[in-house]
Amino acid sequence: MTAIAGSNSQSATAGHPTITTLTLTQYSSEIVLQLDGFAASFTHSVAVPLMRAERRARDSHLEKAHDKNLTNQHIIRHIDPMEADIENLLVWAKSQGIEINGCSPKQLHGRGVGIVATRALEANHVILRVPTATLRSLANTPRAITARLPGASVHALLAVSLCLDLASPSLAAWRAVFPSRADIRAALPLCWPSELRALLPPSASARLARQSAAFHRDWASVEAAAYDSAALTKDEFLYAWLLVNTRSFYHATRFTAKRPKEDHMVLQPVADLFNHAGDAPGGAFCVGSFDDAAFTVTTRAAHAPGDELFIQYGPHGNDFLLVEYGFTLPSPLNDAWDETSLDPYLCPALAAAGHRTVLEEAGFWGQYMLDRETACYRTHVALRALCLTPLQWRAVLDGERDEDRDRARVEAALVAVVLRPAEEDAAAHIRDVDEATAGEALSRQALRDRWVQIMELLVGMRQKLESQ
Known part of the structure; x- marks a missing residue:
């Protein structure tokens, strides 16, 4: 890395020094300022490019470390910009009545920001309390917007409320820890170019279609309101809409109780920095709860200092997590919930054999899924239609024929009709992603990682069945 030149942010005035040298390297944690015989305090800032490519460029913050023995030098320790943002957030949170006990936000290498224990914590310890008044909800959305x-x-x-407030000084401390627009574009498939979206796995593609429809429906409402504001362009609304989507909590109030469950959402500072746990070690994720006064997060197990503290966003597979939140969890962290759709492989075979109508009438057409343990019950019902006579199939469905009687035939059909074609398709998608140039490298890597996870699901199940 090359050295970065800096300059004083203030003009030299009476009683203030002129900086004659400033050296900062990205290998060093310190900045040394050589002053002209001046040892008093002063304020200084220097622009430092970020090491993390996905974060937007911003000015760094410097913390002074004074030494009584220094006469003509100050040693100023360089603080990562996100660390400074976190410190500002904590100060602001305290001013809002948010109580943080035994934990703190922290930048995690390669994983953004999370919440970690700052001391030993016992089970059933309240680590966060966010007053209801601090939540952003329908109840406190300005009347000018709702009307x-x-x-x-x-x-x-x-x-819309967030969009119009993003530039507000009152939101500055919270806004500073939001993912940047570049982060959002790289992470969330809704922002990806069509060439990459076309390579999504089936379940992810179906969820993205629903998400896209919801966004365009919401944008149509906003566009019809004819807001005359540079803050409410389609791109700015998309950014705010996705911030709400990725950072909101499920919560019904008296204002939203009669609305659809999709409307049961609130935003809340600090709590939105907890990362999701699929299978936290020992089930040691924390739990959140609402009452009339506040939202609280409580530990379920003991934690050592430095442990990351998780909550659960819900029992979601990686296709859901990728589309809705912009990440996937590696095995084994999400093994209990991860699954993949078998519809693209099983449905054509069933339709070609003339079984679609009878399966639709019985309520077993489509939604065939595979997880790490087994194919779902619906899949087995459908496969029996390929293996048995209509009378035998109906007898199993009516409980008059033992399901295990035809188990070997059904599992053989699962391997031949579904798993092997699905493996070939997954391999083809991995090659297509490797050859793709559209979008961001981080987007392509996330897409490739997801297909590799699906391949592992398919191969693992096939090998399990073939070894029996």
């Missing part, structure tokens, strides 16, 4: 957007979803209303 202008009658019938809009809570998601749209919160996004």
Whole structure:
């Protein structure tokens, strides 16, 4: 890395020094300022490019470390910009009545920001309390917004409110720890170019279609309101809409109780920095709860200093997590919930054999899934239609024929009709992603990682069945 030149942010005035040398290297944790015989305190800032490519460039913050023995030098320790943002957030949170006990936000290498224990914690310890007044919800969305957007979803209303407030000084400390627009574009498939979206796995593609429809429905409401504001362009609304989507909590209030469950959402500072745990070690994720006064997060197990503290966003597979939150969890962290759709392989075989109508009438057409343990019950019902006579198939469905009687035939069909073609398809998608040039490298890597996870699911199940 090359050295970075800096300059004094203030003009030299009476009683203030002129900086004659400033050296900062990205290998060093310190900045040394050689002053002209001056040892008093002063304020200084220097622009430092970020090491993390996905974060936007911003000015770094410097913390002074004074030494009584220094007469003509100050040693100023360089603080990572995100660390400074976190410190500012904590100060702001305290001013808002947010109570943080035994934990703190922290930048995690390669994983953004999370919450870690700052001391030993016992089980059933309240580590965070966010007063209800601090939540951003339908209840405290400005009347000027709700009146202008009658019938809009809570998601749209919160996004508009956030969009219009993003530049507000009152939101600065919280806004500083939001993912940047570049982060959002790289992480979330809704922002990917069509060439990459076309390579998504089936379950992810179906969820993205629903998400895209929801966004465009919300944008249509906002566009119809004819806001005359540079803060409410489609791109800015998309950014705010996705911030709400990735950072909101499920919560029903008296204002939203009669609305669809999709409208049961609130935003809350600090709590939105908890990362998701699929299978936390020992089930040691924390739990959140609402009452009239506040939202609290409580430990379920003991934690050592430095442990990351997780919550669960819900029992979601990696296709859901990728589309809705922009990440996937590696095995074994999400083994209990991860699954993949078998519809693209099983449905054509069933339709070609003339079984679609009978399966639809019985309520067993489509939604065939595979997890790490087994193919779902619906899949086995459908495969029996390929292996048995209509009378035998109906007898199993009616409980008059033992399911295990035909187990070997059904499992052989699962391997031949579904798993092997699915493996070939996954391998082809991995090659396609490797050859793709559209979008960001981080997006392509996330997509490739997901297909590799799916390949592992398929191969693992096939090998399990073939070894029996």
